[in-house]
Amino acid sequence: SQKIEQNSEALNIQEGKTATLTCNYTNYSPAYLQWYRQDPGRGPVFLLLIRENEKEKRKERLKVTFDTTLKQSLFHITASQPADSATYLCALDETGTASKLTFGTGTRLQVTL
Amino acid sequence: GAVVSQHPSRVICKSGTSVKIECRSLDFQATTMFWYRQFPKQSLMLMATSNEGSKATYEQGVEKDKFLINHASLTLSTLTVTSAHPEDSSFYICSARDHNEAFFGQGTRLTVV
Numbered sequence: 001s002q003k004i005e006q007n008s009e010a011l012n013i014q015e016g017k018t019a020t021l022t023c024n025y026t027n028y029s030p031a032y033l034q035w036y037r038q039d040p041g042r043g044p045v046f047l048l049l050i051r052e053n054e055k056e057k058r059k060e061r062l063k064v065t066f067d068t069t070l071k072q073s074l075f076h077i078t079a080s081q082p083a084d085s086a087t088y089l090c091a092l093d094e095t096g097t098a099s100k101l102t103f104g105t106g107t108r109l110q111v112t113l
Numbered sequence: 114g115a116v117v118s119q120h121p122s123r124v125i126c127k128s129g130t131s132v133k134i135e136c137r138s139l140d141f142q143a144t145t146m147f148w149y150r151q152f153p154k155q156s157l158m159l160m161a162t163s164n165e166g167s168k169a170t171y172e173q174g175v176e177k178d179k180f181l182i183n184h185a186s187l188t189l190s191t192l193t194v195t196s197a198h199p200e201d202s203s204f205y206i207c208s209a210r211d212h213n214e215a216f217f218g219q220g221t222r223l224t225v226v
Contacts (some may be wrong), residue, residue: 004156036217041116043206045118046215046217047115089156097210098213098214098215099145100159101147103157103158104156105154
């Protein structure tokens with residue numbers, strides 16, 4: 001059966017450290033993998049997209065890797081700040097057209113002082 | 114980036130009544146919009162794809178007569194929850210696609226009492 005798993009429901013780290021979130025999937029062949037941030041009571045906000053033929057993508061303090069052999073994506077936030085505290089969702093896009101995104105359950109990140 | 118506006122952000126209704134949620138693309142035209150539902154601590158689940166000028170496509174297990182979708186223009190899709198019951202209480206989120214990137218509304222918290 002198809003499954004998307006994000007490593008843990010919650011992750012607590014200290015300010016300034018690097019947060020690493022994991023997204024593993026089975027029985028999907030995504031053309032794109034996307035990462036979103038969701039704050040409580042709000043809709044998801046797009047952060048980064050990585051294509052199946054890309055190994056790594058960066059945007060400011062964010063870095064995403066994509067390993068289609070391992071069927072895994074890692075999402076890193078460097079020099080984390082309390083404002084980074086939120087739930088982070090990975091989403092698979094099998095069509096490459098942002099249609100019918102399939103979301104993981106999310107990892108709730110808490111960055112403390 | 115593109116903006117998707119969803120209204121209302123919160124609604125409380127009595128059991129048996131109907132509720133309409135609007136989703137608007139503010140600065141772009143969207144021939145396709147998507148409606149998701151999210152229960153607490155769970156992932157976003159795609160309910161249906163709304164197509165401008167034609168019938169919506171519903172995901173398996175979603176009752177089309179209960180969740181009426183209308184996509185009357187290139188900037189507006191509506192979701193009507195008919196004869197709402199307490200189990201319909203959830204967070205409903207719409208998204209629209211612009212250049213193969215998905216943008217999400219703020220979400221609507223529906224509580225049926």
